[in-house]
Amino acid sequence: MAYLVGDVSSSARCFPLMDGKPVAIARSNGPYVWDETGKRYIDTVLGFGGTILGHAPAAIVEAASKALMTNPLPAVNHSSEEAAAAALVHRTGKLNKVIFTNSGSEAVHLALRIARTSTGKRRIVKIAAGFDGWLDGVVFGNVGSAEARFKPGHRPANDFVTVIRYNDFDDVDQLFTEFNDIAAILVEPMLANAACIPAKEGYLAHLQATAHKHGALLICDEVLMGFRLHAGLTSHLYGIDPDLVSVGKAIGSGIAVSAVIGKAEIMKVAEEGRALRGGTFSGNPIACAAVLSTMPALDECDYHQLRTRGDSLRVSIVESFRRHGKTVSTSGYGNVFSIWFSDEPPATYDEGLVLVNNELSMALHLHLRREGILIMPSPYGRMYLSFSHDDGVVEEMKQIFDRVAEAMADIPVASGA
Known part of the structure; x- marks a missing residue:
């Protein structure tokens, strides 16, 4: 392309060429997307998890369109902003104050500012290899970085951020012997962007108890996992x-x-003006209309059925590859998971580095794309199912995976970072 840097505005959209041609999506609906040639794909990327109801759900499109036509961008408070905040709070337990932003990165950025202001401390602890947005304050220690993999006694840190190993209880305890300026621990309740690794039993509670013991807060980054496993927070x-x-x-x-979204006694620093919040488009009527129409829709959805469909697909994928002579495993939770070319999925990022297989992950992406399923090309990528992926769609996916497993049977396995 002549004008768009790298052909995309977000590097996450850099999908590989196939037969010398890029993929560019022209339209989407339900579980499907169509490229510029008219080829249809079953979509498991789903806006990187952003379309849990499926693409272009009618109720949300109608509500957002009405907001666009009647009140697209007032410069003052509008009638749906408080209602949208209430819709979230009614589903988030003790967290009862809301500030709207526009992107996940912005939300994390503001949460860190609030935590620092509330505690009077500066340091944020994030998970090694965790992805919490692309802004400067949290890119330290991202997947693939040198900081994400470290030996005991050599914890990476800069003036404002340090990292801990996910699911490592002892590392949390050691952390607070090394630093006395920790404002908050930032964690995904499932390490979704680095292998779909679930938290071990008691790990998140240990994080929070240890943080509180030392006057720090626990921030759960649920941009990806919030409202995906049930109609509320995954941390709950x-x-x-x-x-x-x-x-x-x-x-x-x-x-x-x-x-x-936070507890009132913490969020008050923003209400009092001590922690700056802003944004021309933050809490705009179109966004609030989307929230107000999405929340009741999710309340009516069958999350158990969605998880069951995901589990069924995962079992079928493993069995298809086994039948054709390859061992695969999956990590994740029901309707969001990663595929690994290994006997067992990783339980830590370090294990993931050993098991990662870029060649096979790319081959899987290209074979599936040719057959009509769109997945992320990265070995750390995730597959999502939406509520529009009904039994018929999932059955079609199983059949496609079986054909792909057969086509990949002769590709050698060689793992490692």
């Missing part, structure tokens, strides 16, 4: 009430909206 499924959460993606059904 683990039995914890974090101090702050960032949400996005699924709360707007494909329309750009995110939010920080």
Whole structure:
């Protein structure tokens, strides 16, 4: 392309060429997307998790279109902003104050500012290899970085951020012997962007208890996982009430909206003006209309059925590859998971580095794309199912995976970072 840098505005959209040609999506509906040639794909990328109802759900499109036609961008408060905040709070337990933002990165950025202001401390602890947005404050320690893999006694840190290993209880305890300026621990309740690794039993509770013991907060980054496993926060499924959460993606059904939700005693620093919040488009009527129409829609959805479909697909994928002479495993939770060319999925990022297989992951992407399923090309990528992926769609996916497993039977396995 002549004008668009790298052909995309977000590097996450850099999908490989196939037969010398890029893929460019022209339209989408339900579980499907169509490229510029008219080829249809079953979509498992789903806006990187942002379209849990499927593409272009009628109720959300209607509500957003009405907002666009009647009140697209007032410069003052509007009638749906408080209602949209209430719709979130009614589903987020003890977290009862909301600030709307536009992207997941913005929501995390604001949550960190609130935590620093509330505690009077500067340092944020994030998970090694965790992805919490692309802004400067959290790119330290991202997947693939040197900082994400470190030896005991050599914890990477800069003036404002340091990292801990996911699911490592002892590393959390050691952390607070090394630093006395920690404002908050930032964690995904499932390490979704680095292998779909679920938290071990008691790990998130240990994070919060240890943070509180030392005067720090726990921030759950639920931009990706919030409202994906049930109509609320994933952290609640683990039995914890974090101090702050960032949400996005699924709360707007494909329309750009995110939010920080927190406990009143912490969020007051923003209300008092001590922690600056802003944004021309933050909480705009179109975004709020999306939230207001999405929340009741999710309340009516059968999450158990969605998880069951995902589990059934995962079992079928493993069996198809086994039948054709290859061992694969899956990591994740029901309707969001990663595929690994290994006997067992990784339980830590370090294990993932050993098991990662770029060649096979790329081959899987290209074979599936040719057959009509769109997945992420990265070995750390995820497959999502939406509520529009009904039994018929999932059955078609199983058949396609079986054909692809047969086609990949002769590709040698050689793992490692």
